[in-house]
Amino acid sequence: MVKLAVNGGEPVAKDLSRMIPRWPLLDEDDVKVVVEAIKGGHWCRLYPGSYAERFEAEFAKYHDAKYGIAVANGTVSLELALKTLGVGLNLGDEVIVPAYTFIATASAVTEVGAIPVFADVDPKTGNIDPKDVEGRITERTRAIITVHFGGYPADMDALTSIAKKHGLYLIEDAAHAHGSEWRGRKVGAIGDMGSFSFQESKSLTAGEGGIVLTNSDELAERARLIHNIGRVIGQPGYIHYILSSNYRLSEIQAALLLSRLGKLPSEVKVKNENGKVLADMIKRTGVVEPTGNDDRVTVRGYYYFVMLYKPEELNNIPKEVFIEALRAEGVPVGVSYGPPLYKQPAFKRENLVKSIPKYILDRMPNYERLNLPGAEEFARRELVLPHYLLLAPREAFELVVAAIEKIKEHVDELQQSVNRLKVSDATIDTTYHR
Ligand SMILES: Cc1ncc(COP(=O)(O)O)c(C=O)c1O
Numbered sequence: 001m002v003k004l005a006v007n008g009g010e011p012v013a014k015d016l017s018r019m020i021p022r023w024p025l026l027d028e029d030d031v032k033v034v035v036e037a038i039k040g041g042h043w044c045r046l047y048p049g050s051y052a053e054r055f056e057a058e059f060a061k062y063h064d065a066k067y068g069i070a071v072a073n074g075t076v077s078l079e080l081a082l083k084t085l086g087v088g089l090n091l092g093d094e095v096i097v098p099a100y101t102f103i104a105t106a107s108a109v110t111e112v113g114a115i116p117v118f119a120d121v122d123p124k125t126g127n128i129d130p131k132d133v134e135g136r137i138t139e140r141t142r143a144i145i146t147v148h149f150g151g152y153p154a155d156m157d158a159l160t161s162i163a164k165k166h167g168l169y170l171i172e173d174a175a176h177a178h179g180s181e182w183r184g185r186k187v188g189a190i191g192d193m194g195s196f197s198f199q200e201s202k203s204l205t206a207g208e209g210g211i212v213l214t215n216s217d218e219l220a221e222r223a224r225l226i227h228n229i230g231r232v233i234g235q236p237g238y239i240h241y242i243l244s245s246n247y248r249l250s251e252i253q254a255a256l257l258l259s260r261l262g263k264l265p266s267e268v269k270v271k272n273e274n275g276k277v278l279a280d281m282i283k284r285t286g287v288v289e290p291t292g293n294d295d296r297v298t299v300r301g302y303y304y305f306v307m308l309y310k311p312e313e314l315n316n317i318p319k320e321v322f323i324e325a326l327r328a329e330g331v332p333v334g335v336s337y338g339p340p341l342y343k344q345p346a347f348k349r350e351n352l353v354k355s356i357p358k359y360i361l362d363r364m365p366n367y368e369r370l371n372l373p374g375a376e377e378f379a380r381r382e383l384v385l386p387h388y389l390l391l392a393p394r395e396a397f398e399l400v401v402a403a404i405e406k407i408k409e410h411v412d413e414l415q416q417s418v419n420r421l422k423v424s425d426a427t428i429d430t431t432y433h434r
Contacts (some may be wrong), residue, residue: 005328013330013399037255051254065189067220074197077210078108088112130158148177150304176303179268206253304384329403334428
């Protein structure tokens with residue numbers, strides 16, 4: 001008799017881990033470029049024609065942006081974007097951010113001395129809900145940060161028009177969205193400033209790294225100055241025009257990024273095509289629903305393949321138990337971040353007092369009271385697969401579907417095991433499992 005793997009049966013997708021490429025990807029020519037960079041003797045970007053300079057130009061070009069400023073990670077890139085726009089210079093400055101995202105989207109706001117205001121997200125995509133954004137604008141709002149959740153572009157038409165109407169800056173946190181397109185335009189260069197991460201799990205990576213993009217000459221110049229402790233790159237001597245920090249990216253990472261960037265467009269193409277194939281296959285199971293059907297999204301770069309769990313189609317088996325059962329069958333599934341951000345311990349008053357100056361804290365909302373329906377529903381239903389699964393051959397997708405179908409067929413057996421199956425951590429392992 002066939003048994004669920006979670007109960008000791010044979011995992012139906014046991015060959016999946018062999019089919020999914022090991023992340024991060026690395027070719028011999030990447031190694032060659034990195035070795036060249038090391039042997040070149042310039043490990044910091046402060047020389048003409050640096051790898052960082054070349055990477056900035058190439059990455060900006062790929063994303064249809066005029067300028068790029070490479071930095072140490074995708075958290076400080078958000079901080080750099082906010083500082084460049086002057087957010088946080090006035091006491092009480094507010095920035096509207098999505099309630100469901102990685103914490104850096106909100107912590108970057110507090111790091112520059114401003115106040116994050118959570119807007120609800122669309123429960124179908126996890127992207128910020130433009131209507132909810134508009135209702136949260138006050139005379140202190142300076143900017144909106146949108147995340148393209150999982151690589152699925154947010155509604156840039158609505159957000160651009162709201163930002164314009166209210167005189168606000170629009171920042172794109174595109175940490176998930178390398179190569180994604182909104183109506184034929186790459187995201188990250190549609191708003192005033194865009195921010196990307198090159199952390200190990202991301203579609204383009206050097207272990208750590210980040211970049212800000214902009215089309216504005218003035219903002220690019222200011223960002224470059226801020227990222228280099230107020231010093232003009234290329235200008236001799238120690239003249240600092242502004243008090244700031246050091247956000248620079250190392251040359252070794254820049255060399256690796258430059259090499260990997262050459263392969264990104266073809267990887268995005270494959271993931272975009274395979275994402276559609278997998279979505280069609282998964283939809284037919286009826287148990288999970290792939291997200292996103294907006295025609296204005298012309299390319300999905302993918303960080304996560306996001307799905308919504310439908311427990312009502314599976315005897316109301318809790319999501320965590322479904323995850324455990326699927327993992328046992330060999331599918332690297334999980335949740336992205338868990339609860340909405342306002343439920344993080346960091347947003348409890350008792351912890352805010354440890355990180356936020358009192359004069360700012362006094363102006364902050366009580367985050368503990370928030371309960372945003374879209375974010376709550378998305379958190380309840382969201383399931384994700386890692387993006388590099390989409391680089392696997394199609395047979396891999398058949399195994400994912402076979403695992404879901406197997407669980408569906410054996411739902412009674414799973415029901416009997418529910419109380420035994422305690423899930424310690426449902427979070428996806430973005431750097432994989434072999
Ligand atoms: C939406 C989002 N913003 C910002 C970041 C921060 O990037 P980093 O990890 O490079 O600091 C991440 C990283 O996971 C992210 O997912």
